[in-house]
Amino acid sequence: MRCRLCSSNRLLGILDLGATPPCEKFLTADELDCPEPTYPLHLRLCEDCLLLQIPALITPEDTFTEYAYYSSFSDTWVEHARRFVDDAVARLGLDEHTLVIEVASNDGYLLQHVVAAGIPCLGIEPSHNVGAAARARGVPTMTEFLDEQLAASTCAEYGAATLVVANNVYAHIPDLIGFTRALRALVADDGWVSIEVHHAMNLVALGQFDTVYHEHFQYYTLLSAARALATAGLAVVDVESLPTHGGSIRIWARPDVAADQPSPRVRALLSAEEQAGLHDTAGYLHLAGLAQSVRHELLRFLLDCRDQGKTVVGYGAPGKGNTLLNYCGIRSDLLEYTVDRNPYKQGRFTPGTRIPILDPRQIAKDRPDVVLALPWNLEPEITEQLRYITEWGGELMFPLPRLHPAAA
Structure with missing residues (x-):
């Protein structure tokens, strides 16, 4: 295994959870007498770029073509999405002349609020079943996996987005470099990318080991996320700490050509990570x-x-x-x-x-x-x-x- 961000072969074992089946492969009664494949679940840390990751033993197609998770069954999550949309409209001046694209838009839990605000939007959701639920909710949704080719064709058809949202998907992509380039291709040169991920500082400090599973290929500190985004010319300009999923971060990034200096919140969180030992391998060993x-x-x-x-x-x-x-x-x-x-x-x-x-x-x-x-x-x-x-x-x-x- 090599690091999927920097290609280093210096990967340090941090947590071995044994071998388990994919976490969303729920069994029907007819499948109880059938063999059930399991895969090692071993979290490693790149000693060079400090990206936490597991081997890509399953593909996104294995997990997300038909998916068991519907975001809208959590009232808390739907309300979280509504507040984000309200804040983004005010912060970015979103209106009927702008475009919002959400990657991994699930059942329309977030974009339904964009639709209600009269703002053009598009969901890109790979799962047939949850994508259908979004369309039934009135949210324009294409059923596709995002890659650079799809990003280029989407931009050609719909135009570049003022805001690209990627909530709880940046960890789910084994082709980290290609996916990051696709995000950059979707956003306008003066646009914004908003990414929410579980914060690895909470994973490590609080022992949240159950957030490790096969469809989560990598786990981010702000430092490692900024390094990943930089591979496609996206610069982190702001960050928010969130209570969701046991402690997440919302990263605001912009194309290099439009990026200002990082906000004080970026500098403060990077400092907190460093003080927690997460800018060195020793901070992960407990x-x-x-x-x-x-x-x-x-x-x-x-x-x-x-x-x-x-x-x-x-x-x-x-x-x-x-x-x-x-x-x-x-x-x-x-x-x-x-x-x-x-x-x-x-x-x-x-x-x-x-x-x-x-x-x-x-x-x-x-x-x-x-x-x-x-x-x-x-x-x-x-x-x-x-x-x-x-x-x-x-x-x-x-x-x-x-x-x-x-x-x-």
């Missing part, structure tokens, strides 16, 4: 120990629940949850089932651990003693949704950053 601590604590809790005769079920079936379940070896003897609001997942089984996924209404029917929330990054939203379990004395638990109950 991650494996944090992951092991989470696994041991969670397994002790679930085993104690079983010994006490308590019923434990899950809430949510996110990709991160499948990394957690597989790494910890949790199966239906410890987690009877999980539930999910997404009808696509209901009636299926989690990859690897094969835990049934049911309708959320099953919790009220069964009145379990404990509910383990797998999308822990949505703690406020889930705490409110499941407040009713206190009626029978049920306890809501979150596994990360350390195992803890929901706030009263």
Whole structure:
């Protein structure tokens, strides 16, 4: 394996999570007796450019041609997108004469707000099923994987974009250099690119190992993201720290020809990363120990629940949850089932651990003693949704950053 950013062969093992199936390959009942392929899940750090990455053992086509994740099933995420659109309209002066393009636009969760504002827009979404949901919502969407050729033809047909949005996709692309060039080809010379990614500083500092899975090929600090964007002539000019996904960053970049000096927020965050040790290999070496601590604590809790005769079920079936379940070896003897609001997942089984996924209404029917929330990054939203379990004395638990109950 060579670094996909700088081609160095100096890759240092940081976290080995064993071998797991792809996190979004939910099984149907007919597939339970079939072989299930697994792939190593081993996080490495390039000692030269400091990009965190895993080998590209699956392709985006394997994962995203039909995809199980619909952004709009999270109320928090839809509201996050609405606020972003409102802010971007004010910040950039977006109107009926501008164009917004979102890459990996999913089911139209964000661009629906652009449409409502009367601003021309286009979604580029590779998944047939979620792209169809976006079009049904009235969001213009093409079903394609973005590459340099598609970027050139899109720009020729629609014109260059004032704003290109790439939320939670920059980690999903094994051809990092080619994808970055495609982003540059979509944006006007005086335009803007907005990218949201989970911040590797939180991954490392808080032991958020479950954000590592096969469709996430790389994991960014601001430093490594800026280095990647620079390969296509895009310069980071501003950054925002966000609470989403356990701690993310929103990077604002512009073509070199239009870029001003980086804002004070860029300089401050780079300094914070350096102080955390992330501009050197030594700052990453404790991650494996944090992951092991989470696994041991969670397994002790679930085993104690079983010994006490308590019923434990899950809430949510996110990709991160499948990394957690597989790494910890949790199966239906410890987690009877999980539930999910997404009808696509209901009636299926989690990859690897094969835990049934049911309708959320099953919790009220069964009145379990404990509910383990797998999308822990949505703690406020889930705490409110499941407040009713206190009626029978049920306890809501979150596994990360350390195992803890929901706030009263």
